[in-house]
Amino acid sequence: MKCVMVTGGAGFIGSNFVHHLLENHDYSVIVLDKLTYAGNLDNLKDVIEDERVSFVKGDICDSRAVGECMKDADCVVHFAAETHVDRSIMDAGVFVQTDVFGTFILLEAARKHGISKFLHISTDEVYGEASSGPSKETDPLMPKSPYAASKAGADRLAYSYHVTHNLPVVITRCTNNYGPYQYPEKLIPLFVTNAMKDKELPVYGSGENTRDWIHVQDHCEVLDTIMHQDGLEGEVLNVGSGVEKSVLEIADVILEELDKAKSLLKHVEDRKGHVVRHAVSTSKIKEKLGWEPRFSFEDGMKATIQWYSQNEWWWSKLKNRQFEEYYQTLHEKAK
Ligand code: NAD
Ligand code: TYD
Numbered sequence: 001m002k003c004v005m006v007t008g009g010a011g012f013i014g015s016n017f018v019h020h021l022l023e024n025h026d027y028s029v030i031v032l033d034k035l036t037y038a039g040n041l042d043n044l045k046d047v048i049e050d051e052r053v054s055f056v057k058g059d060i061c062d063s064r065a066v067g068e069c070m071k072d073a074d075c076v077v078h079f080a081a082e083t084h085v086d087r088s089i090m091d092a093g094v095f096v097q098t099d100v101f102g103t104f105i106l107l108e109a110a111r112k113h114g115i116s117k118f119l120h121i122s123t124d125e126v127y128g129e130a131s132s133g134p135s136k137e138t139d140p141l142m143p144k145s146p147y148a149a150s151k152a153g154a155d156r157l158a159y160s161y162h163v164t165h166n167l168p169v170v171i172t173r174c175t176n177n178y179g180p181y182q183y184p185e186k187l188i189p190l191f192v193t194n195a196m197k198d199k200e201l202p203v204y205g206s207g208e209n210t211r212d213w214i215h216v217q218d219h220c221e222v223l224d225t226i227m228h229q230d231g232l233e234g235e236v237l238n239v240g241s242g243v244e245k246s247v248l249e250i251a252d253v254i255l256e257e258l259d260k261a262k263s264l265l266k267h268v269e270d271r272k273g274h275v276v277r278h279a280v281s282t283s284k285i286k287e288k289l290g291w292e293p294r295f296s297f298e299d300g301m302k303a304t305i306q307w308y309s310q311n312e313w314w315w316s317k318l319k320n321r322q323f324e325e326y327y328q329t330l331h332e333k334a335k
Helices: 012-024 063-070 085-090 093-112 146-165 187-196 216-227 247-257 283-289 297-310 312-316 321-334
Strands: 003-007 028-033 053-057 075-078 117-123 169-174 176-178 201-204 210-215 236-239 244-246 265-268
Touching: 003 012, 012 028, 012 216, 028 063, 053 063, 063 093, 075 093, 075 216, 085 146, 085 321, 093 117, 093 146, 117 146, 117 216, 146 169, 169 216, 176 187, 176 216, 176 297, 187 201, 187 247, 187 297, 187 312, 201 247, 210 216, 210 297, 216 236, 216 283, 236 283, 244 247, 247 265, 247 297, 297 312
Parallel strands: 003 028, 003 075, 028 053, 075 117, 117 169, 169 236, 176 210, 201 265
Antiparallel strands: 210 244
16 A cells, blocks of 8 residues: 545544554555545645645545545545534534435445545444444434534445445444544534633533543544454455443543533433443454554543643634634524
């Protein structure tokens, strides 16, 4: 392998993955990213001058831009997406456009350019509620939000290109990531950065909803392994840490670590269609790859809270007027 194309490489997981690739391999890396509100060149600040990196500002829905990037690539790792559940409730159109149609454009181009591996980054949210136990790869997809439904469409479209056109697609469904460079609309960076400024932490509903939390570096490591493993074409692989925590438990860790009062917690209107529990079974990936996450939840959270504390320059720019408008609209609408 010589050249990897990373879509959404200026976002949270994509940028961590670009760092990981450059630290561990000597490949050329082509990043295609539209730089939406969630895309940020600061996430690639320390690698953008690396001669192995080419950054292209462009839309995955634009077949010309996609073709230009893909003609030199051996492997595609597809992260680009609209990703925030709350925004998908407010306005679903762009989720369908980017997550479904954009994936279609990439799959068509991958077919045309004879890509040797297409790693499709799906999500555990495609399963919907894990009410009867951690979701298995064979479980039905019952997505509950427009975000999750758009990702489910993309996930199955990617699979269909394997079955129909023999495209070497591998699909991963990972649980909630946390770590550096996560846009501060998501739970952990929002709560850390709000708490640092003594702002309220908005807990949706009871706060008892749980997610499985994985450190982004663990996710990047397993994606690297999958990229280099033969025989996984057409497979779906769940990825997760096995550590389930509720919103209130996460908030407790953050408040304690930052030495802030519990009075910052504010219960607000619940999210529409709020998923009570997301969790996945990881037996398949453990069996096939012998993979285990390396971060404990405690160490991962400590390192993450420390990162946001030390990198206010990074997130303070993001909590700008546009962000405040979004935040106010969200909480107004929820009332
Ligand atoms: P993110 O929102 O931080 O980043 C998304 C990136 O995609 C941004 O850089 C954005 O500019 C880019 N992008 C959006 N629309 C685009 C378009 N039309 N063309 C080109 N680029 C575009 O997202 P993330 O949290 O890093 O998630 C990355 C992927 O991983 C997504 O596919 C998401 O569904 C999946 N995923 C995320 C999590 C999580 O916990 N964050 C968990 C499982 C799966
Ligand atoms: P989020 O980070 O948006 O990820 P996802 O919805 O994709 O799992 O939310 C994680 C959990 O935190 C979810 O149960 C919703 C809850 N939450 C809050 O209680 N308050 C908030 O301000 C946010 C952003 C999320």
